[in-house]
Amino acid sequence: MTVVGLVALLLAAVAAVVVGHRDDRVPPLLGVAGSGVAWLCSVVVGALHWGANAAPTVTGSGRIETGGLPITVALRVDQLSASMVVLATTVALLVQVYSVAYLRGDPRYPSYTAIVSLFTAAMVLVVSADDLFVLLVGWEVMGVCSYILISHHWELEPARAGAVKAFLMTRLGDIGLLFGFFVIGGAAGTYRISGIVEAAAAGRISGHQATIGSLLMRCGVVGKSAQFPLHSWLPDAMPGPTPISALIHAATMVAAGVFLVARLLPVFALSDVAMTTLAVIACVTMLGSALFALAADDLKRVLAWSTVSQLSYMFAALTLGGYGAGVLHLLSHGAFKALLFLAAGSVIHAVGTQRLDGMGGLRASMPVTFVTMTVGYAALAGVPPFVGFFSKDEILGVASDQAFHGAHGRGWLVLVVGLVVAGLTAAYSTRAWLMTFFGPRRGDRTGVPPPEPGWLMLGPLVALSAASTLGGVVVVWPSFLGVEREGWHLGLVLVSLAVVALGAALAVAEWTRLGHMDPAASLGRLRPVLAREASYDALVDWTVVRPGRWLAGLTRLNEIEVVDRYAAAGDIGSQWGSRLVRWAHNGNAQRYLTAVVIGAVGVAVLVGVIGTGGPS
Amino acid sequence: MPLLFPLVVSSVLFGIGVYIVLARRHAVLVLMGVELMLNAVNLNLVAFDAWWHDTLDAGQVLALFVIAIAAAEIGLGLAIVLLVFRTHQHVDIDRLRELADRDETGAVEADDDRSVVS
Numbered sequence: 001m002t003v004v005g006l007v008a009l010l011l012a013a014v015a016a017v018v019v020g021h022r023d024d025r026v027p028p029l030l031g032v033a034g035s036g037v038a039w040l041c042s043v044v045v046g047a048l049h050w051g052a053n054a055a056p057t058v059t060g061s062g063r064i065e066t067g068g069l070p071i072t073v074a075l076r077v078d079q080l081s082a083s084m085v086v087l088a089t090t091v092a093l094l095v096q097v098y099s100v101a102y103l104r105g106d107p108r109y110p111s112y113t114a115i116v117s118l119f120t121a122a123m124v125l126v127v128s129a130d131d132l133f134v135l136l137v138g139w140e141v142m143g144v145c146s147y148i149l150i151s152h153h154w155e156l157e158p159a160r161a162g163a164v165k166a167f168l169m170t171r172l173g174d175i176g177l178l179f180g181f182f183v184i185g186g187a188a189g190t191y192r193i194s195g196i197v198e199a200a201a202a203g204r205i206s207g208h209q210a211t212i213g214s215l216l217m218r219c220g221v222v223g224k225s226a227q228f229p230l231h232s233w234l235p236d237a238m239p240g241p242t243p244i245s246a247l248i249h250a251a252t253m254v255a256a257g258v259f260l261v262a263r264l265l266p267v268f269a270l271s272d273v274a275m276t277t278l279a280v281i282a283c284v285t286m287l288g289s290a291l292f293a294l295a296a297d298d299l300k301r302v303l304a305w306s307t308v309s310q311l312s313y314m315f316a317a318l319t320l321g322g323y324g325a326g327v328l329h330l331l332s333h334g335a336f337k338a339l340l341f342l343a344a345g346s347v348i349h350a351v352g353t354q355r356l357d358g359m360g361g362l363r364a365s366m367p368v369t370f371v372t373m374t375v376g377y378a379a380l381a382g383v384p385p386f387v388g389f390f391s392k393d394e395i396l397g398v399a400s401d402q403a404f405h406g407a408h409g410r411g412w413l414v415l416v417v418g419l420v421v422a423g424l425t426a427a428y429s430t431r432a433w434l435m436t437f438f439g440p441r442r443g444d445r446t447g448v449p450p451p452e453p454g455w456l457m458l459g460p461l462v463a464l465s466a467a468s469t470l471g472g473v474v475v476v477w478p479s480f481l482g483v484e485r486e487g488w489h490l491g492l493v494l495v496s497l498a499v500v501a502l503g504a505a506l507a508v509a510e511w512t513r514l515g516h517m518d519p520a521a522s523l524g525r526l527r528p529v530l531a532r533e534a535s536y537d538a539l540v541d542w543t544v545v546r547p548g549r550w551l552a553g554l555t556r557l558n559e560i561e562v563v564d565r566y567a568a569a570g571d572i573g574s575q576w577g578s579r580l581v582r583w584a585h586n587g588n589a590q591r592y593l594t595a596v597v598i599g600a601v602g603v604a605v606l607v608g609v610i611g612t613g614g615p616s
Numbered sequence: 617m618p619l620l621f622p623l624v625v626s627s628v629l630f631g632i633g634v635y636i637v638l639a640r641r642h643a644v645l646v647l648m649g650v651e652l653m654l655n656a657v658n659l660n661l662v663a664f665d666a667w668w669h670d671t672l673d674a675g676q677v678l679a680l681f682v683i684a685i686a687a688a689e690i691g692l693g694l695a696i697v698l699l700v701f702r703t704h705q706h707v708d709i710d711r712l713r714e715l716a717d718r719d720e721t722g723a724v725e726a727d728d729d730r731s732v733v734s
Contacts, residue, residue: 587716590646590709594638 003059003075006121008037013117024109028100031113035093035120042082042089042124049082050480056081058130058194069185072192076130079482080327084127084259087334091251092120094460095243098342101456102243102349112152116247119145123252127259132181132191139177139224139256143170146253150240159239169233173223180216183209184267193263200266210267214274217260218281225257225311228285232536235296235304238354242345245300249307250338258314258330265323279319279410283417286312290424294431295520295530298354299344302432306380307337309421313395316414320406322398324483328475329391335471336379336388339464343373346457347436350450356432357518361441365449370437372461377433379468381426382500387471392422394475396496397489419499426503431519434507439516622663629656643697643707647690654686 012034019026049057056078064071077085096116103109122145125138144167151163185191187209188199199205205213221227226234234254238245248254261268261278268274286309293305310333317326346369347362348354363370379388396418402411441449452458478485510519520527529535584595629652636649658679665675701707 582717585717587713588710589712589715590638597634597638 009121013114177220183213210270221257246341282312282315325394332387332391340376372465375465390475423499423503430507626659
């Protein structure tokens with residue numbers, strides 16, 4: 001069924017490009033139809049593979065001989081794959097439906113819908129691959145698709161710059177990923193993921209190999225999932241169309257990094273070094289990006305930083321061995337972040353700007369968007385009974401178990417940072433929520449309240465807010481994923497709720513104190529630092545971009561001053577040579593003959609000398 | 617008679633021929649130099665033929681061929697010289713430079729100072 005879904009997506013992509021330019025109504029239909037078929041297939045896949053004892057299905061066994069370890073073209077669907085496939089195709093279908101209205105009349109719609117289909121197909125391939133290199137194919141296709149989609153409005157400079165940045169940063173990580181695959185494949189004796197997991201469980205991979213392989217693969221994961229130090233591409237990818245942001249942030253691309261760690265968790269778990277570094281990276285990213293989200297002026301940028309921060313939660317859970325917690329948070333984050341982005345798209349569509357200081361007071365004129373986005377923010381902040389509360393509590397539960405009973409020191413780190421960030425998350429969510437929907441309408445010249453968009457855009461919002469509201473049921477009984485819930489940590493729940501309430505209350509208090517103005521103003525001197533995102537881009541500029549430019553200049557100089565000089569020397573040399581030949585060719589037949597005779601005598605002498613073994 | 621005598625004679629003849637061909641300016645004299653070289657070769661052929669006691673006398677036969685071809689060659693050569701004289705009013709080889717690599721102006725990019733007849 002996965003294959004059928006993949007084929008449907010790819011056919012839709014090809015068809016949209018081939019026939020899409022003839023009629024404006026065809027590409028949306030094709031895109032929605034392809035994603036719809038894929039979604040139906042994924043539901044069947046889910047129904048077949050969910051459950052504690054469901055057996056995984058392996059499709060295909062074509063071997064590609066490489067001279068070393070063979071590459072197997074095989075798909076393997078188990079509980080994790082099925083869940084991810086359902087998440088990816090659901091979000092993709094909703095995004096396709098939403099885009100019909102959001103990008104109506106866009107001249108690049110056919111290629112847009114085709115790339116979205118291809119993007120979804122690549123994600124489905126990544127989550128269902130049973131071979132590291134099949135996974136890598138999907139992984140790289142996603143990279144290219146994200147580049148194309150981020151630069152959808154390529155006439156805008158930020159869109160081009162963001163796309164190039166995203167591509168370069170993820171590619172940088174992917175180099176490590178490739179070599180990590182080599183190391184792990186070589187250690188396990190196979191590139192099949194099921195084989196590698198078995199080998200790791202059977203102890204056939206030594207700790208040393210696991211450490212090197214995991215650290216290398218972590219580079220790719222960090223790049224794809226926008227963790228420190230490759231985190232800055234994700235917020236800069238925001239000039240892309242908002243449905244694309246929903247797709248990238250919720251179901252594909254960044255989710256692939258978390259998925260890979262979850263899939264290969266037995267390998268990562270063999271290496272304490274890899275797990276600890278990943279935990280530290282996750283905590284640094286979590287805290288930093290939550291602070292950046294607090295000061296960002298752009299609605300989509302706030303959401304982007306929140307994605308980075310939430311992904312760090314998942315990594316933190318996985319590094320503590322919390323497989324179920326990490327994956328459940330990935331699924332629940334997929335639902336509420338897609339909701340938040342699509343709702344933000346609805347707001348941006350109506351207001352015409354992404355800047356928070358151009359919004360405000362939209363509660364009355366956009367009630368459906370208001371309610372659904374409130375659900376999204378509540379889920380993000382971890383307010384019960386929304387889905388984010390349960391999955392975040394699961395992660396904090398794993399952290400506290402590790403902190404109080406586990407052997408790893410990183411449990412405390414994750415627990416403390418996780419609680420602080422929970423408060424920060426509540427604060428920035430509340431701030432963005434207040435600034436969008438409450439207070440006076442800022443930056444408005446027309447005086448007409450922006451209207452609610454049509455139901456093509458509101459439908460996906462309602463569907464996703466239903467998922468975000470009711471998803472808690474799924475998280476509490478996660479047996480479909482083949483894992484067991486650890487049980488409630490009542491004290492921890494109370495503490496995290498108190499922290500969330502404190503964060504939200506602080507934001508509301510500052511909002512009221514400042515007279516319905518941006519609560520971030522009370523950050524004081526910290527605000528410009530955070531708004532500049534701790535000058536990380538400037539740091540990268542000084543340490544990477546400028547030396548890179550300098551080296552490029554050196555290479556260019558070498559090309560012009562050294563390599564080109566050889567070519568020029570050839571030119572000059574042949575000119576002089578031709579002048580010499582021309583001087584000899586003066587029309588005097590006797591001189592030609594003289595040259596011939598001298599040559600003949602010279603050859604004769606040479607033959608005489610060499611033929612007799614030298615003048616001895 | 618030792619082989620050395622005819623060989624020395626023919627070498628001297630050949631050398632004189634080469635010198636004439638390379639150094640003289642008159643076309644008829646150059647042709648004569650060519651004849652000298654041919655006959656030096658003929659002398660060699662006959663001398664070696666006698667020295668080897670060749671039963672087929674291949675050297676003498678070849679010498680006869682060379683004489684016949686030399687006669688044809690000198691006829692052709694003199695005809696060319698005659699035509700050159702008719703078109704140029706002289707047969708000075710040094711001044712027959714139409715085949716030189718020229719610039720478009722027609723001047724020979726030559727090292728020597730002799731003027732060119734065109």
